[in-house]
Amino acid sequence: MPDAKLLETFANPHPRRPYTIEHVAEEFTSLCPKTGHPDFGSVILRYGPGRTCVELKSYKLYLQSFRNQGIFYEDVTNCIAHDLIGLMKPRWLILETRWRGRGGIRSTITVSHGRQG
Numbered sequence: 654m655p656d657a658k659l660l661e662t663f664a665n666p667h668p669r670r671p672y673t674i675e676h677v678a679e680e681f682t683s684l685c686p687k688t689g690h691p692d693f694g695s696v697i698l699r700y701g702p703g704r705t706c707v708e709l710k711s712y713k714l715y716l717q718s719f720r721n722q723g724i725f726y727e728d729v730t731n732c733i734a735h736d737l738i739g740l741m742k743p744r745w746l747i748l749e750t751r752w753r754g755r756g757g758i759r760s761t762i763t764v765s766h767g768r769q770g
Contacts, residue, residue, distance in 0.1 A: 655718035657736040662705035671744065673769075674706060675699045678716050681750070686723035694726075694752040696733065701744035701769065707737060726752055726762050734764035745769045 678696040685692055696716060698707075715736070719729060734748040745767030752760040 654724075654732065655715060655722065655736075657715070657740065659711055659715040659718060660736060660740050661708040661711035662741055663708050665702045665704055665706050668702070668704050671701055673699060674702055676707075676709065676712065678713070681716055681719070683719040683729055684721060684723045686725060689723065690755075692726070692752060692755075694750050697749040697751070698733075698737070698746070699748075700737070700741070700746040701767075703742050703744050705741050707741055726750060726760050730762040730764050734766065738766050743767065 676698045678698075681694045681696045683692050684690065698712075716733075724732070730748060730750045733750075734746065737743075737748065738746055743766070745765075747763065747765050747769065749761060749763045752762075
């Protein structure tokens with residue numbers, strides 16, 4: 654599994670103000686654990702920061718570390734959400750993965766944590 658130690662944070666410059674951060678990674682790849690074929694998708698991260706925010710270069714390197722992993726969509730989504738929640742302890746977080754079609758089926762997986770707003 655990808656190493657959550659790749660992820661870094663920085664201090665939220667406005668920790669008392671509720672606001673939303675959204676990051677969209679449009680070129681996410683991993684491998685199907687059944688076939689070994691590549692899976693392509695987007696990872697949409699939305700969160701209300703607490704004391705820290707995820708640093709983008711480290712987040713990019715973390716996401717790239719999934720490239721050679723045989724892992725199901727559901728596990729990818731929950732793994733990323735789990736690692737980010739443990740790292741940042743956000744007020745709330747929504748992590749969505751949108752997978753490109755294969756065999757006529759496209760998938761979207763969503764994990765929610767906390768209460769938005």
